[in-house]
Amino acid sequence: MPSNAIETARAAIVAPEGTGMGRLTLTDIAEEHARSRPNEMAAICQQHRITYAELNVRANRLAAWLLAQNVAPGDRILWLGQNCHRILEGILAAAKIGAVFCPANWRGSAEEFAFVLEDLQPTVVFWQETEVGDKTRAARGSVSVNAVWVRHDTDEPGGYEDVLRSGSGDHAYGEADPDAPVLLLYTAAWEGKPNGAMIPHRAIIAHNLIWAWLSDIDPAYCYLNCGPLFHVATMYPMMATFHMGGKNVFLSRADPREICETVDRERCNGAFIIEPTISKILALDDLERYDLHSLKVWPTLNPEWVQITSPDASLWGRGGATGYGQTECMGLLTAAGLGGQGAHGRPVPGVQVRLLTPGGDEVGVGEVGEISARGLTVMVGYHNRPELxxxxxxxxxxxxxxxxxxEPDGSLSFVGPRGRMVKSGAENIYVAEVEVCIATHPDVQEVGIIGVPDEQWGQRVTAIVVADPAAGVTETAVIEHCRTRLATYKKPSVVVIRPQPLPRTGAGIDYDALDEQYGGGGYPGSEQFRRNARF
Structure with missing residues:
Protein backbone atom coordinates (compact mmCIF):
# COMPACT_ATOMS: atom_id res chain seq x y z
CA MET A 1 0.00 0.00 0.00
CA PRO A 2 1.47 3.43 -0.94
CA SER A 3 2.50 5.57 2.02
CA ASN A 4 -0.14 8.21 1.25
CA ALA A 5 -2.83 5.50 1.27
CA ILE A 6 -1.56 4.28 4.64
CA GLU A 7 -1.80 7.79 6.04
CA THR A 8 -5.31 8.16 4.60
CA ALA A 9 -6.41 4.90 6.23
CA ARG A 10 -4.87 5.89 9.55
CA ALA A 11 -6.58 9.29 9.46
CA ALA A 12 -9.89 7.62 8.68
CA ILE A 13 -9.62 5.58 11.86
CA VAL A 14 -8.36 8.17 14.33
CA ALA A 15 -9.46 11.58 13.10
CA PRO A 16 -12.21 13.14 15.24
CA GLU A 17 -13.74 14.80 12.18
CA GLY A 18 -14.56 13.73 8.70
CA THR A 19 -15.91 10.49 7.30
CA GLY A 20 -13.52 7.98 8.83
CA MET A 21 -14.33 4.38 7.98
CA GLY A 22 -13.09 3.20 11.37
CA ARG A 23 -15.38 5.43 13.39
CA LEU A 24 -18.07 3.66 15.40
CA THR A 25 -20.38 5.01 18.10
CA LEU A 26 -23.37 3.73 20.06
CA THR A 27 -25.60 5.62 17.63
CA ASP A 28 -24.18 3.59 14.75
CA ILE A 29 -24.86 0.32 16.59
CA ALA A 30 -28.45 1.28 17.43
CA GLU A 31 -29.16 2.29 13.84
CA GLU A 32 -27.50 -0.82 12.42
CA HIS A 33 -29.64 -3.03 14.65
CA ALA A 34 -32.75 -1.17 13.50
CA ARG A 35 -31.84 -2.00 9.90
CA SER A 36 -30.52 -5.54 10.28
CA ARG A 37 -32.73 -6.97 13.07
CA PRO A 38 -35.75 -4.62 13.22
CA ASN A 39 -38.20 -7.18 14.58
CA GLU A 40 -35.89 -8.84 17.12
CA MET A 41 -36.68 -8.15 20.77
CA ALA A 42 -34.30 -5.59 22.31
CA ALA A 43 -35.81 -4.80 25.72
CA ILE A 44 -38.50 -6.11 28.05
CA CYS A 45 -39.59 -4.10 31.10
CA GLN A 46 -42.89 -4.79 32.84
CA GLN A 47 -45.58 -4.48 30.13
CA HIS A 48 -43.16 -2.97 27.60
CA ARG A 49 -41.75 -5.26 24.87
CA ILE A 50 -39.58 -3.25 22.50
CA THR A 51 -37.95 -4.37 19.25
CA TYR A 52 -34.66 -2.99 17.96
CA ALA A 53 -36.49 -0.86 15.40
CA GLU A 54 -38.74 0.54 18.12
CA LEU A 55 -35.77 1.10 20.44
CA ASN A 56 -34.05 3.26 17.85
CA VAL A 57 -37.23 5.25 17.17
CA ARG A 58 -37.76 5.83 20.90
CA ALA A 59 -34.12 6.94 21.32
CA ASN A 60 -34.56 9.29 18.34
CA ARG A 61 -37.72 10.77 19.87
CA LEU A 62 -36.01 11.28 23.20
CA ALA A 63 -32.99 12.86 21.51
CA ALA A 64 -35.25 15.26 19.61
CA TRP A 65 -37.04 16.25 22.83
CA LEU A 66 -33.69 16.76 24.60
CA LEU A 67 -32.53 19.06 21.81
CA ALA A 68 -35.76 21.03 22.23
CA GLN A 69 -34.78 21.53 25.88
CA ASN A 70 -31.48 23.05 24.69
CA VAL A 71 -29.38 20.07 25.79
CA ALA A 72 -25.99 20.67 24.19
CA PRO A 73 -22.97 18.40 23.60
CA GLY A 74 -21.29 17.67 26.92
CA ASP A 75 -24.41 18.49 28.98
CA ARG A 76 -25.37 15.98 31.66
CA ILE A 77 -28.65 14.06 31.84
CA LEU A 78 -29.34 12.59 35.29
CA TRP A 79 -31.41 9.49 36.10
CA LEU A 80 -32.71 9.31 39.70
CA GLY A 81 -34.55 6.03 39.58
CA GLN A 82 -34.33 2.27 39.59
CA ASN A 83 -33.63 -0.12 36.72
CA CYS A 84 -35.72 0.44 33.61
CA HIS A 85 -35.46 0.08 29.82
CA ARG A 86 -35.50 3.87 29.74
CA ILE A 87 -31.91 3.89 31.01
CA LEU A 88 -30.80 2.19 27.79
CA GLU A 89 -32.95 4.61 25.79
CA GLY A 90 -31.41 7.52 27.67
CA ILE A 91 -27.87 6.39 26.94
CA LEU A 92 -28.65 6.00 23.25
CA ALA A 93 -30.41 9.37 23.09
CA ALA A 94 -27.44 11.04 24.78
CA ALA A 95 -25.14 9.33 22.27
CA LYS A 96 -27.11 10.78 19.36
CA ILE A 97 -26.73 14.40 20.52
CA GLY A 98 -23.33 14.30 22.25
CA ALA A 99 -24.70 14.53 25.81
CA VAL A 100 -23.67 12.45 28.84
CA PHE A 101 -26.09 10.16 30.68
CA CYS A 102 -25.69 9.43 34.40
CA PRO A 103 -27.72 6.76 36.24
CA ALA A 104 -27.18 7.72 39.89
CA ASN A 105 -27.34 5.48 42.95
CA TRP A 106 -31.04 5.41 43.81
CA ARG A 107 -30.23 3.89 47.21
CA GLY A 108 -28.49 7.10 48.26
CA SER A 109 -29.77 9.53 50.84
CA ALA A 110 -31.32 12.91 50.08
CA GLU A 111 -28.00 14.49 51.01
CA GLU A 112 -26.18 12.26 48.52
CA PHE A 113 -28.74 13.10 45.84
CA ALA A 114 -28.12 16.78 46.53
CA PHE A 115 -24.36 16.26 46.16
CA VAL A 116 -24.85 14.66 42.74
CA LEU A 117 -27.18 17.43 41.60
CA GLU A 118 -24.71 20.13 42.61
CA ASP A 119 -21.74 18.25 41.18
CA LEU A 120 -23.31 17.41 37.82
CA GLN A 121 -25.46 20.50 37.25
CA PRO A 122 -27.65 18.45 34.90
CA THR A 123 -29.73 20.03 32.16
CA VAL A 124 -32.43 17.35 32.46
CA VAL A 125 -33.35 15.09 35.39
CA PHE A 126 -35.47 11.97 34.98
CA TRP A 127 -36.82 10.80 38.34
CA GLN A 128 -39.30 8.36 39.81
CA GLU A 129 -41.81 8.56 42.64
CA THR A 130 -41.68 4.91 43.74
CA GLU A 131 -39.22 4.46 46.63
CA VAL A 132 -37.14 7.56 45.85
CA GLY A 133 -39.69 10.36 45.48
CA ASP A 134 -39.33 11.81 48.97
CA LYS A 135 -35.54 11.84 48.77
CA THR A 136 -35.65 13.40 45.33
CA ARG A 137 -37.91 16.24 46.48
CA ALA A 138 -35.78 16.89 49.55
CA ALA A 139 -32.63 17.05 47.44
CA ARG A 140 -34.24 19.25 44.80
CA GLY A 141 -35.36 21.71 47.46
CA SER A 142 -31.90 21.97 49.01
CA VAL A 143 -29.82 22.92 45.95
CA SER A 144 -29.91 25.35 43.08
CA VAL A 145 -29.99 23.45 39.79
CA ASN A 146 -31.45 24.85 36.58
CA ALA A 147 -32.81 21.62 35.11
CA VAL A 148 -35.93 20.30 33.40
CA TRP A 149 -37.47 17.63 35.66
CA VAL A 150 -39.42 14.71 34.17
CA ARG A 151 -41.01 11.93 36.17
CA HIS A 152 -40.65 8.63 34.33
CA ASP A 153 -43.01 6.34 36.32
CA THR A 154 -46.26 8.06 35.37
CA ASP A 155 -48.62 8.25 32.40
CA GLU A 156 -49.66 11.79 33.31
CA PRO A 157 -48.98 14.76 31.00
CA GLY A 158 -45.37 15.85 31.25
CA GLY A 159 -44.19 12.34 32.15
CA TYR A 160 -41.57 10.39 30.23
CA GLU A 161 -43.88 8.71 27.73
CA ASP A 162 -45.67 11.98 27.12
CA VAL A 163 -42.49 13.91 26.28
CA LEU A 164 -41.32 10.98 24.16
CA ARG A 165 -44.38 11.34 21.95
CA SER A 166 -43.50 14.97 21.30
CA GLY A 167 -40.18 14.18 19.60
CA SER A 168 -39.52 13.07 16.04
CA GLY A 169 -38.68 9.39 15.59
CA ASP A 170 -37.08 9.59 12.15
CA HIS A 171 -34.48 12.34 12.61
CA ALA A 172 -30.98 11.51 11.33
CA TYR A 173 -28.22 12.46 13.75
CA GLY A 174 -24.72 13.44 12.69
CA GLU A 175 -21.34 11.90 13.37
CA ALA A 176 -20.21 11.75 17.00
CA ASP A 177 -16.68 11.62 18.36
CA PRO A 178 -15.92 8.07 19.61
CA ASP A 179 -13.70 9.63 22.29
CA ALA A 180 -16.48 11.88 23.60
CA PRO A 181 -17.99 10.81 26.94
CA VAL A 182 -21.51 9.38 26.74
CA LEU A 183 -21.90 7.63 30.12
CA LEU A 184 -21.03 8.91 33.60
CA LEU A 185 -20.90 6.50 36.52
CA TYR A 186 -20.12 7.61 40.05
CA THR A 187 -17.46 5.56 41.77
CA ALA A 188 -17.32 4.75 45.47
CA ALA A 189 -16.08 7.63 47.62
CA TRP A 190 -12.49 6.54 48.22
CA GLU A 191 -11.35 10.12 48.95
CA GLY A 192 -14.39 11.16 50.97
CA LYS A 193 -16.71 12.01 48.07
CA PRO A 194 -17.87 10.15 44.94
CA ASN A 195 -16.30 10.96 41.59
CA GLY A 196 -18.01 10.69 38.21
CA ALA A 197 -16.05 8.59 35.73
CA MET A 198 -16.70 9.85 32.18
CA ILE A 199 -16.80 6.90 29.82
CA PRO A 200 -16.61 7.45 26.04
CA HIS A 201 -18.22 5.54 23.19
CA ARG A 202 -15.01 3.70 22.31
CA ALA A 203 -14.57 2.38 25.88
CA ILE A 204 -18.12 0.99 25.97
CA ILE A 205 -17.85 -0.52 22.49
CA ALA A 206 -14.45 -2.10 23.17
CA HIS A 207 -15.59 -3.55 26.49
CA ASN A 208 -18.79 -4.83 24.86
CA LEU A 209 -16.70 -6.94 22.50
CA ILE A 210 -14.38 -8.09 25.28
CA TRP A 211 -17.25 -9.14 27.56
CA ALA A 212 -19.17 -10.80 24.72
CA TRP A 213 -16.07 -12.85 23.92
CA LEU A 214 -15.44 -13.80 27.53
CA SER A 215 -19.09 -14.63 28.30
CA ASP A 216 -20.31 -16.20 25.03
CA ILE A 217 -22.88 -13.47 24.35
CA ASP A 218 -24.58 -13.77 20.95
CA PRO A 219 -27.91 -12.60 19.46
CA ALA A 220 -29.75 -15.43 21.26
CA TYR A 221 -28.49 -14.29 24.66
CA CYS A 222 -30.94 -12.90 27.23
CA TYR A 223 -29.63 -10.77 30.09
CA LEU A 224 -31.63 -10.04 33.25
CA ASN A 225 -30.89 -6.56 34.59
CA CYS A 226 -31.75 -7.11 38.25
CA GLY A 227 -28.51 -5.78 39.72
CA PRO A 228 -28.32 -1.97 39.96
CA LEU A 229 -27.56 -0.20 36.69
CA PHE A 230 -25.70 2.53 38.52
CA HIS A 231 -23.10 -0.21 39.13
CA VAL A 232 -20.72 -1.09 36.29
CA ALA A 233 -21.11 -4.84 37.00
CA THR A 234 -24.68 -4.67 35.65
CA MET A 235 -24.10 -1.87 33.16
CA TYR A 236 -21.47 -3.58 31.03
CA PRO A 237 -23.38 -6.87 30.50
CA MET A 238 -26.42 -4.81 29.51
CA MET A 239 -24.42 -2.85 26.96
CA ALA A 240 -22.69 -5.97 25.61
CA THR A 241 -26.04 -7.72 25.20
CA PHE A 242 -27.37 -4.68 23.31
CA HIS A 243 -24.25 -4.55 21.14
CA MET A 244 -24.53 -8.23 20.17
CA GLY A 245 -28.23 -7.95 19.34
CA GLY A 246 -29.42 -9.92 22.35
CA LYS A 247 -32.39 -9.31 24.63
CA ASN A 248 -32.25 -7.17 27.79
CA VAL A 249 -34.87 -7.78 30.48
CA PHE A 250 -35.26 -5.21 33.25
CA LEU A 251 -36.39 -5.56 36.87
CA SER A 252 -36.55 -2.44 39.02
CA ARG A 253 -34.60 -4.21 41.77
CA ALA A 254 -33.38 -7.66 42.86
CA ASP A 255 -36.60 -9.13 44.23
CA PRO A 256 -36.10 -12.91 44.73
CA ARG A 257 -39.52 -14.02 43.47
CA GLU A 258 -39.53 -11.62 40.53
CA ILE A 259 -36.11 -12.94 39.52
CA CYS A 260 -37.39 -16.53 39.52
CA GLU A 261 -40.57 -15.67 37.64
CA THR A 262 -38.65 -13.68 35.01
CA VAL A 263 -35.89 -16.23 34.45
CA ASP A 264 -38.54 -18.95 34.08
CA ARG A 265 -40.68 -16.88 31.68
CA GLU A 266 -38.00 -15.21 29.53
CA ARG A 267 -35.33 -17.96 29.72
CA CYS A 268 -32.64 -15.52 30.86
CA ASN A 269 -29.03 -16.67 30.47
CA GLY A 270 -27.16 -14.14 32.59
CA ALA A 271 -27.70 -11.89 35.60
CA PHE A 272 -25.67 -10.23 38.34
CA ILE A 273 -27.11 -12.13 41.31
CA ILE A 274 -25.04 -12.47 44.48
CA GLU A 275 -25.53 -12.98 48.19
CA PRO A 276 -27.72 -12.37 50.09
CA THR A 277 -30.18 -12.50 47.16
CA ILE A 278 -29.16 -16.08 46.31
CA SER A 279 -29.96 -17.26 49.84
CA LYS A 280 -33.32 -15.49 49.70
CA ILE A 281 -34.16 -17.26 46.45
CA LEU A 282 -33.18 -20.62 47.92
CA ALA A 283 -35.42 -19.90 50.92
CA LEU A 284 -38.57 -19.52 48.78
CA ASP A 285 -41.04 -22.16 49.93
CA ASP A 286 -42.22 -22.88 46.38
CA LEU A 287 -38.92 -22.67 44.54
CA GLU A 288 -39.62 -25.91 42.69
CA ARG A 289 -42.28 -24.03 40.65
CA TYR A 290 -39.57 -22.25 38.69
CA ASP A 291 -37.26 -23.62 36.03
CA LEU A 292 -34.00 -21.68 36.38
CA HIS A 293 -31.78 -23.92 34.25
CA SER A 294 -31.47 -21.34 31.46
CA LEU A 295 -29.43 -19.22 33.88
CA LYS A 296 -25.68 -19.81 33.61
CA VAL A 297 -23.86 -19.25 36.92
CA TRP A 298 -20.34 -19.39 38.22
CA PRO A 299 -19.15 -22.56 39.94
CA THR A 300 -17.83 -20.64 42.94
CA LEU A 301 -21.33 -19.73 44.14
CA ASN A 302 -23.59 -21.51 46.63
CA PRO A 303 -23.71 -25.26 45.71
CA GLU A 304 -27.51 -25.33 46.06
CA TRP A 305 -27.76 -22.41 43.65
CA VAL A 306 -25.43 -24.11 41.17
CA GLN A 307 -27.57 -27.26 41.33
CA ILE A 308 -30.82 -25.56 40.21
CA THR A 309 -29.16 -23.47 37.46
CA SER A 310 -26.60 -24.38 34.75
CA PRO A 311 -22.81 -24.09 34.80
CA ASP A 312 -21.25 -21.14 33.01
CA ALA A 313 -18.98 -22.86 30.47
CA SER A 314 -17.72 -19.58 29.00
CA LEU A 315 -14.11 -18.46 29.27
CA TRP A 316 -15.20 -16.21 32.14
CA GLY A 317 -17.02 -19.00 33.96
CA ARG A 318 -14.21 -21.52 33.47
CA GLY A 319 -11.85 -19.00 35.06
CA GLY A 320 -13.93 -18.92 38.24
CA ALA A 321 -15.65 -15.66 37.26
CA THR A 322 -12.66 -13.76 38.61
CA GLY A 323 -10.80 -10.75 37.31
CA TYR A 324 -9.70 -7.26 38.21
CA GLY A 325 -11.37 -4.10 37.01
CA GLN A 326 -12.79 -0.70 37.77
CA THR A 327 -15.67 1.53 36.76
CA GLU A 328 -13.06 3.86 35.28
CA CYS A 329 -12.19 1.15 32.74
CA MET A 330 -15.81 0.20 31.98
CA GLY A 331 -15.30 -3.02 33.90
CA LEU A 332 -12.54 -5.56 33.44
CA LEU A 333 -8.84 -5.02 32.96
CA THR A 334 -7.87 -8.65 33.63
CA ALA A 335 -9.59 -12.04 33.66
CA ALA A 336 -8.52 -15.27 35.38
CA GLY A 337 -9.94 -17.21 32.44
CA LEU A 338 -6.98 -15.98 30.38
CA GLY A 339 -4.71 -18.21 32.46
CA GLY A 340 -1.72 -17.84 34.69
CA GLN A 341 -0.66 -18.38 38.28
CA GLY A 342 -2.01 -15.03 39.38
CA ALA A 343 -5.40 -14.95 41.10
CA HIS A 344 -6.70 -12.38 38.62
CA GLY A 345 -5.24 -13.67 35.37
CA ARG A 346 -3.97 -11.64 32.48
CA PRO A 347 -5.02 -8.38 30.77
CA VAL A 348 -8.02 -8.55 28.45
CA PRO A 349 -7.55 -7.60 24.79
CA GLY A 350 -7.37 -3.90 24.04
CA VAL A 351 -5.56 -2.76 27.21
CA GLN A 352 -2.08 -2.71 28.68
CA VAL A 353 -1.44 -3.13 32.39
CA ARG A 354 1.69 -2.12 34.29
CA LEU A 355 2.54 -2.25 37.99
CA LEU A 356 4.30 1.00 38.82
CA THR A 357 6.18 2.56 41.71
CA PRO A 358 5.18 6.04 42.93
CA GLY A 359 7.95 7.37 40.70
CA GLY A 360 6.57 5.67 37.61
CA ASP A 361 9.01 2.77 37.29
CA GLU A 362 7.73 -0.73 36.61
CA VAL A 363 8.20 -3.11 39.55
CA GLY A 364 9.88 -6.49 39.22
CA VAL A 365 8.38 -9.96 39.32
CA GLY A 366 6.98 -10.78 42.75
CA GLU A 367 6.93 -7.13 43.82
CA VAL A 368 3.87 -5.01 44.56
CA GLY A 369 3.10 -1.88 42.57
CA GLU A 370 0.17 0.33 41.67
CA ILE A 371 -1.99 -1.20 38.92
CA SER A 372 -1.88 1.21 36.00
CA ALA A 373 -3.55 0.89 32.62
CA ARG A 374 -3.97 2.39 29.20
CA GLY A 375 -5.98 1.32 26.21
CA LEU A 376 -9.39 1.33 24.59
CA THR A 377 -11.56 0.88 27.68
CA VAL A 378 -10.03 3.60 29.88
CA MET A 379 -12.24 6.59 30.73
CA VAL A 380 -11.46 10.13 29.56
CA GLY A 381 -11.35 11.44 33.15
CA TYR A 382 -13.48 12.41 36.13
CA HIS A 383 -16.15 15.08 35.76
CA ASN A 384 -15.14 18.39 37.34
CA ARG A 385 -12.04 16.97 39.10
CA PRO A 386 -9.00 18.58 37.42
CA GLU A 387 -6.63 17.97 40.34
CA LEU A 388 -7.68 14.33 40.69
CA GLU A 407 3.66 -13.35 39.19
CA PRO A 408 6.62 -15.31 37.71
CA ASP A 409 4.58 -16.32 34.63
CA GLY A 410 3.55 -12.70 33.95
CA SER A 411 0.00 -12.96 35.25
CA LEU A 412 -1.43 -10.64 37.90
CA SER A 413 -2.77 -10.81 41.43
CA PHE A 414 -4.78 -7.97 42.96
CA VAL A 415 -3.35 -7.22 46.42
CA GLY A 416 -5.75 -4.56 47.70
CA PRO A 417 -6.69 -0.88 47.53
CA ARG A 418 -3.94 1.63 48.15
CA GLY A 419 -6.41 3.21 50.56
CA ARG A 420 -8.63 1.24 52.91
CA MET A 421 -11.93 -0.22 51.76
CA VAL A 422 -14.65 -2.40 53.28
CA LYS A 423 -16.65 -4.74 51.01
CA SER A 424 -20.19 -5.53 52.13
CA GLY A 425 -22.07 -7.77 49.72
CA ALA A 426 -21.26 -6.40 46.25
CA GLU A 427 -20.69 -2.85 47.45
CA ASN A 428 -17.34 -1.13 47.88
CA ILE A 429 -17.43 1.14 50.93
CA TYR A 430 -14.51 3.49 51.26
CA VAL A 431 -13.47 4.20 54.81
CA ALA A 432 -12.80 7.87 54.14
CA GLU A 433 -16.40 8.61 53.14
CA VAL A 434 -17.94 7.06 56.26
CA GLU A 435 -15.36 8.70 58.52
CA VAL A 436 -16.03 12.12 56.99
CA CYS A 437 -19.77 11.65 57.62
CA ILE A 438 -19.42 10.58 61.26
CA ALA A 439 -16.87 13.31 61.97
CA THR A 440 -19.56 15.91 61.25
CA HIS A 441 -21.45 14.79 64.38
CA PRO A 442 -20.89 17.65 66.86
CA ASP A 443 -19.96 15.35 69.76
CA VAL A 444 -17.57 13.05 67.88
CA GLN A 445 -13.89 13.81 68.41
CA GLU A 446 -12.34 11.07 66.29
CA VAL A 447 -13.51 8.12 64.23
CA GLY A 448 -11.91 5.11 62.60
CA ILE A 449 -13.76 2.67 60.34
CA ILE A 450 -12.85 -1.00 60.10
CA GLY A 451 -14.41 -4.01 58.41
CA VAL A 452 -15.31 -6.99 60.60
CA PRO A 453 -15.82 -10.39 58.88
CA ASP A 454 -19.48 -11.31 58.48
CA GLU A 455 -20.80 -14.67 57.25
CA GLN A 456 -23.70 -13.19 55.29
CA TRP A 457 -22.24 -9.94 53.92
CA GLY A 458 -18.49 -10.62 53.76
CA GLN A 459 -17.73 -7.67 56.02
CA ARG A 460 -19.77 -5.33 58.19
CA VAL A 461 -18.89 -1.68 58.70
CA THR A 462 -17.77 -1.00 62.27
CA ALA A 463 -17.11 2.50 63.59
CA ILE A 464 -14.70 3.14 66.45
CA VAL A 465 -15.74 6.53 67.81
CA VAL A 466 -13.93 8.72 70.32
CA ALA A 467 -16.28 10.94 72.31
CA ASP A 468 -16.41 12.61 75.71
CA PRO A 469 -18.50 10.37 78.03
CA ALA A 470 -20.26 13.49 79.30
CA ALA A 471 -21.64 14.14 75.80
CA GLY A 472 -23.75 11.00 76.00
CA VAL A 473 -23.09 9.87 72.43
CA THR A 474 -24.75 6.51 71.71
CA GLU A 475 -24.43 3.86 69.02
CA THR A 476 -27.98 4.62 67.89
CA ALA A 477 -27.24 8.34 67.59
CA VAL A 478 -24.20 7.73 65.37
CA ILE A 479 -26.08 5.31 63.11
CA GLU A 480 -29.03 7.71 62.80
CA HIS A 481 -26.60 10.52 61.97
CA CYS A 482 -25.34 8.41 59.05
CA ARG A 483 -28.77 7.20 57.96
CA THR A 484 -29.80 10.62 56.63
CA ARG A 485 -26.44 11.29 54.98
CA LEU A 486 -25.29 7.99 53.46
CA ALA A 487 -26.77 5.10 51.50
CA THR A 488 -28.04 2.55 53.98
CA TYR A 489 -25.39 -0.06 53.12
CA LYS A 490 -22.61 2.40 53.98
CA LYS A 491 -23.73 3.23 57.52
CA PRO A 492 -22.04 1.28 60.33
CA SER A 493 -23.87 -1.72 61.71
CA VAL A 494 -21.78 -1.57 64.89
CA VAL A 495 -20.48 1.51 66.73
CA VAL A 496 -17.99 1.30 69.57
CA ILE A 497 -17.77 4.41 71.78
CA ARG A 498 -14.50 4.96 73.64
CA PRO A 499 -12.99 7.90 75.53
CA GLN A 500 -9.37 7.10 74.64
CA PRO A 501 -7.77 8.60 71.50
CA LEU A 502 -7.37 6.27 68.54
CA PRO A 503 -3.97 4.61 68.13
CA ARG A 504 -1.82 6.33 65.54
CA THR A 505 1.30 5.83 63.46
CA GLY A 506 3.27 8.53 61.68
CA ALA A 507 0.90 8.15 58.72
CA GLY A 508 -2.33 8.57 60.71
CA ILE A 509 -4.77 6.18 62.38
CA ASP A 510 -3.25 2.78 63.14
CA TYR A 511 -5.91 0.63 61.52
CA ASP A 512 -3.97 -2.57 62.13
CA ALA A 513 -4.17 -1.91 65.86
CA LEU A 514 -7.92 -1.25 65.59
CA ASP A 515 -8.38 -4.47 63.62
CA GLU A 516 -6.53 -6.43 66.26
CA GLN A 517 -8.46 -4.89 69.14
CA TYR A 518 -11.94 -5.05 67.58
CA GLY A 519 -11.77 -8.11 65.31
CA GLY A 520 -11.31 -6.44 61.94
CA GLY A 521 -10.26 -8.40 58.87
CA GLY A 522 -11.39 -10.03 55.63
CA TYR A 523 -10.48 -7.02 53.50
CA PRO A 524 -10.49 -7.22 49.67
CA GLY A 525 -7.26 -8.85 48.53
CA SER A 526 -6.74 -10.78 51.78
CA GLU A 527 -6.63 -14.57 51.95
CA GLN A 528 -9.80 -14.56 54.05
CA PHE A 529 -11.55 -12.47 51.40
CA ARG A 530 -10.44 -14.82 48.60
CA ARG A 531 -11.74 -17.83 50.52
CA ASN A 532 -15.14 -16.17 50.84
CA ALA A 533 -15.54 -16.22 47.06
CA ARG A 534 -19.27 -15.42 46.93
CA PHE A 535 -18.48 -11.80 47.81
Missing part, protein backbone atom coordinates in the same frame (compact mmCIF):
# COMPACT_ATOMS: atom_id res chain seq x y z
CA UNK A 389 -7.32 13.82 36.94
CA UNK A 390 -3.81 15.24 37.10
CA UNK A 391 -2.90 12.71 39.81
CA UNK A 392 -4.57 9.75 38.16
CA UNK A 393 -3.24 10.27 34.61
CA UNK A 394 0.56 10.32 34.60
CA UNK A 395 2.84 9.89 31.59
CA UNK A 396 0.15 8.25 29.51
CA UNK A 397 -1.00 5.81 32.21
CA UNK A 398 -4.16 5.74 34.30
CA UNK A 399 -3.28 5.08 37.96
CA UNK A 400 -6.02 2.92 39.49
CA UNK A 401 -5.17 3.49 43.16
CA UNK A 402 -5.03 -0.29 43.65
CA UNK A 403 -2.05 -2.51 44.30
CA UNK A 404 -1.11 -5.66 42.39
CA UNK A 405 1.69 -8.19 42.09
CA UNK A 406 3.26 -9.58 38.91
Missing amino acids: NARRFENGWYRTGDLGRR
